[in-house]
Amino acid sequence: MTAAAPSVGVPLPPRPGRAARLGQRFVYYLPAIAVFVGVIGLWELAIRAFDVRAVIVPAPSAIGAALVDNWDAGRWPLFAAARTTLFEAVGGLVIGTTIGLVVAFAVARWANARDAVLPVAVAANAIPIIAIAPIFNAWFGTTNPLSKMMIAALLVFFPVMINVTRGLTQVDPAALELMRSYAASEWAILRKVRVPNALPFFLTALKVATTLSLIGAIVGEYFGGASGVIGRVVVQSASALRFDVTWAAILLGAASGIAFYLIVVALERWLIPWHASVRGEETG
Amino acid sequence: MTDEPGTTASVVRISGVDKQFTAGGRVVTTALSGIDLEIRRGEFVSLIGPSGCGKSTLLRLIGDLTTPSRGSVEVNGKPAHSARLGREYGMVFQAPVLFEWRTVEDNVKLPLELLGVPRAEREERAREMLHLVELDDFSRHHPYQLSGGMQQRVAIARALALQPAILLMDEPFGALDEMTRERMNGEVLRIWQQTGTTIVFVTHSIPEAVFLSTRVVVMSARPGRITKVVDVQLPHPRNDDTREDPRYFEVVTEVREALRAGGGLGGPAGLASEERLAAEGGIG
Numbered sequence: 215m216t217a218a219a220p221s222v223g224v225p226l227p228p229r230p231g232r233a234a235r236l237g238q239r240f241v242y243y244l245p246a247i248a249v250f251v252g253v254i255g256l257w258e259l260a261i262r263a264f265d266v267r268a269v270i271v272p273a274p275s276a277i278g279a280a281l282v283d284n285w286d287a288g289r290w291p292l293f294a295a296a297r298t299t300l301f302e303a304v305g306g307l308v309i310g311t312t313i314g315l316v317v318a319f320a321v322a323r324w325a326n327a328r329d330a331v332l333p334v335a336v337a338a339n340a341i342p343i344i345a346i347a348p349i350f351n352a353w354f355g356t357t358n359p360l361s362k363m364m365i366a367a368l369l370v371f372f373p374v375m376i377n378v379t380r381g382l383t384q385v386d387p388a389a390l391e392l393m394r395s396y397a398a399s400e401w402a403i404l405r406k407v408r409v410p411n412a413l414p415f416f417l418t419a420l421k422v423a424t425t426l427s428l429i430g431a432i433v434g435e436y437f438g439g440a441s442g443v444i445g446r447v448v449v450q451s452a453s454a455l456r457f458d459v460t461w462a463a464i465l466l467g468a469a470s471g472i473a474f475y476l477i478v479v480a481l482e483r484w485l486i487p488w489h490a491s492v493r494g495e496e497t498g
Numbered sequence: 499m500t501d502e503p504g505t506t507a508s509v510v511r512i513s514g515v516d517k518q519f520t521a522g523g524r525v526v527t528t529a530l531s532g533i534d535l536e537i538r539r540g541e542f543v544s545l546i547g548p549s550g551c552g553k554s555t556l557l558r559l560i561g562d563l564t565t566p567s568r569g570s571v572e573v574n575g576k577p578a579h580s581a582r583l584g585r586e587y588g589m590v591f592q593a594p595v596l597f598e599w600r601t602v603e604d605n606v607k608l609p610l611e612l613l614g615v616p617r618a619e620r621e622e623r624a625r626e627m628l629h630l631v632e633l634d635d636f637s638r639h640h641p642y643q644l645s646g647g648m649q650q651r652v653a654i655a656r657a658l659a660l661q662p663a664i665l666l667m668d669e670p671f672g673a674l675d676e677m678t679r680e681r682m683n684g685e686v687l688r689i690w691q692q693t694g695t696t697i698v699f700v701t702h703s704i705p706e707a708v709f710l711s712t713r714v715v716v717m718s719a720r721p722g723r724i725t726k727v728v729d730v731q732l733p734h735p736r737n738d739d740t741r742e743d744p745r746y747f748e749v750v751t752e753v754r755e756a757l758r759a760g761g762g763l764g765g766p767a768g769l770a771s772e773e774r775l776a777a778e779g780g781i782g
Contacts, residue, residue, distance in 0.1 A: 388595045395561055395589040396612050396660075397582050406608065410599045488599050488640050 272458040277465060280458035290447045290459055296466045299444040302359050302431040303470070306366020307423060313367065314374030314419075321375070322382035322408070339372040343430065348437045356438045366430030370423040377419035381412025414489045417482045424474035432467060509664050509696045510537035510560055515569035517555055517722075529555045531721035533569070537664075537698065542690055544699045544707035544714045546753065547760070552722025553700045554668055560698060561587050561666045574663050581663070585613060588657030588695075590667040594649035596641040596656075603628065603637035606656045613660060627655035630689060647678040651685065658693065667699045671706070680741075683709055687736055704757070708749045709736060716753060718760030726756040 254274050260266070261273040268276060284292045317335070320327045347365050354361035385407055393403050435445020444467045451459035483492055517530040529552040537543050545553040558564045559571050562578040573581035581587065588609075596605045606624040615623070628634055631651040641649055650670055657665055667686075671679045683706060690697055701707050707714045708730055716726040730749050732740055740746055 386595065388591050388593055389597070391563060392589060392591070392595050393612075394563060395582065395587050395666075396609050397585055398612050402612055406611070407597070410597065413599070486599070488642070490642075493642070 268457055269455055272461055276458045277461045280456075281462040281465065284459055284462060290451055290463070291442070292447065292459075292462060292466055295442050295444050295447045295463065296470055298359070298440075298442060299428070299431050299435065299467065300470050300474075302362040302434070302443070303366055303424075303427040303474075305359065305363035306430055307370055307427040309363055310367035310370025310427070311374050311420070311423065314371045315378060315416075317371075317375045318378035318382060318412075321379050328379075335372060335375060338368065341368075343369060343433055347434050351434065351437050351439065357440050359440075362431045362434035362439065362443075365434040366427040369426040369430040373419045373422045373426070374416070377415040378412050381415030382408045385411050413486050414491060417478060417486065418491075420478045420481075421475060424478055425471050428467060428471045428474065507538050508536045509539050509541075509574060510535065510698070511570075511572040512536070512556075512560070513570055515559065515566045515571060517552065517559065517564070518567045528721035530559075530566075531723055533722075533724060535715065535724065537696060539696055540694050542687075542697045542699065542710055542712045544701055544711040545717060546701055546704065546707045546714055547717030547722065547757070548719045549702065551717040551719040553717055555722070556717075557666050557668050557698060557700050560664070561589060585609070585660055586663040588660065588662035588665045590650070590653050590657050590665070590670045592669045592672050594641070594646075594653040596649055596652055598641050600640075601637065602633060602639050602641065602644070602652050605641065605652055606659055608656060609660050623659055624655075627659050628652075630658065630692065631655045631685070645678075647674055647682055650674065650682065654686070654689065658689070658695065661693075662695065664696045664698065667697060669700050669702070672701070679703075679706070684737065686710065687734075691735065704750055704753050705741070708732075708746060708753060709740060714749075714753050716756040716760065723760075725760040728753050728756060 257271075258274050261271065272280075281292065284290050286293050317331055321331055322328075343365065346368065350365050350368075351361045354364055382404075389407055389411075390403065393407060398406075431443075432445040432448075435443045436449060439446065441447075441450065444463050447463040448460050451457070451463065482489075486492055512533055512535040515530060515533040516528070518525045519527045519529060533556065535556075545556055547553050555564065559566055560573065560578060562571075562582040565579075571578040574586060576584075596602075597608070600608070603624050606627050607620045610620045610623055624637070625634075628637055631654055633648060633651055633655065636644065636648065641652070644652065653670070671682050674682060686697070686699075687710060689695075699707070699710060711730050714728040714730060715724055716728060717723065718725045728749065732743065732746060732749065
């Protein structure tokens with residue numbers, strides 16, 4: 215990126231070598247890794263020292279063992295359960311994001327749409343998800359994965375819609391004035407100003423939405439449906455007092471959420487490398 | 499700077515223009531009153547006056563970013579509106595208004611894209627413009643990697659990309675430090691002489707106005723009127739020696755006195771007249 219010998223202004227800082235960068239990264243993450251390992255170690259120690267029963271809290275080693283033993287065998291094959299739940303979550307994410315985007319563009323374009331849609335959207339967002347889950351199960355079929363997807367979609371819709379609307383409408387007035395001085399069409403303004411402006415807002419919403427979609431799918435599963443999903447495994451293993459399996463399932467759900475989140479972070483680096491949040495420097 | 503045969507000598511012709519801002523059908527502010535001004539091809543005209551004198555409004559009227567309440571604004575012999583649709587303007591605002599998602603080069607290409615200029619020609623023109631503002635080595639940088647002065651130079655390159663009939667600059671260096679500002683003044687003069695573009699320049703710095711302009715239009719506050727037009731007969735090219743030329747100080751003094759006479763510098767005379775008006779019930 216650096217041009218040859220820039221004569222004026224701020225030259226880009228020299229880029230450190232690969233090994234040096236890895237080293238820097240390691241030092242940066244060291245405290246987090248230390249805390250994580252420390253907590254797991256203390257947990258294990260405490261369980262052994264005080265002889266805590268597995269029904270209350272299983273030891274990390276027991277959870278690890280349950281994860282390995284039940285990976286694709288036994289009464290609760292965890293890998294298949296996580297895969298199915300993730301499938302529902304992704305489905306919900308796609309549906310919710312699509313509807314959220316469509317509504318956001320309509321709302322940003324027509325003030326009438328804003329007045330008509332926003333109150334409904336806010337009301338929909340106020341519905342407790344626990345309350346609506348059984349109803350969605352009834353509507354779309356308890357055993358049909360679509361019912362879980364729709365619950366996830368309902369959760370995902372709102373943050374996507376609100377954030378993208380904001381990104382499309384909160385444009386620097388001077389930028390609009392500039393476009394007007396070039397007699398740019400509304401379409402050109404949408405393509406060249408509003409959409410790029412909304413991208414960081416959209417990706418921020420997506421980070422929240424990935425986690426929400428998993429929550430939606432799992433909550434939907436609690437209220438019934440095919441077994442072999444994270445939600446059912448949690449309910450069934452807990453009632454069978456196999457809390458090691460319960461914890462393993464929760465761990466797997468969390469891991470899916472983190473993986474999901476990291477995908478969005480990667481997407482962000484690829485799509486908006488110019489944005490302050492990605493540059494990680496002076497914000498604003 | 500000589501007039502080509504067959505073209506109108508005057509680029510801007512403003513006659514009998516009033517501008518009032520209304521709210522709920524009631525006149526709230528009279529921003530401009532009885533403005534007549536003609537700007538010839540190749541001139542460098544500065545508009546100067548106290549804040550609130552309507553100098554930016556006058557610039558925006560020329561650029562058809564707002565419309566007069568009375569009177570007419572013609573650019574290149576046609577109404578300002580047609581001139582804007584014909585993309586005859588280049589605008590530079592106080593903030594650079596660069597799109598952070600575009601590289602320097604792509605920011606300069608923006609107006610060319612809007613006009614549908616073919617890709618190869620866009621490349622060529624962007625390169626030329628960046629050469630003109632001496633940013634050849636920064637074409638692939640992003641705006642955040644540049645200093646404020648450099649960003650404003652990109653904005654100037656963008657404004658000149660369409661080779662506009664007239665360049666409108668609204669306090670373009672108001673946010674820069676004194677040193678950078680003086681350097682940018684030199685840059686603008688050089689660009690003006692190289693391109694022969696007509697420039698209208700809003701500022702509230704007397705030295706800046708005198709150093710740059712062929713004519714300085716002095717305005718008074720509320721309602722904004724043109725109180726004096728000062729011809730600046732300083733030789734070209736102007737440089738650091740110009741700033742130490744006794745004739746330069748004479749013109750600076752002339753402009754300062756004109757401003758004071760219009761109540762612009764808040765001197766005793768100006769204050770007294772406002773107070774007297776208020777006492778007589780002339781205001782409000």
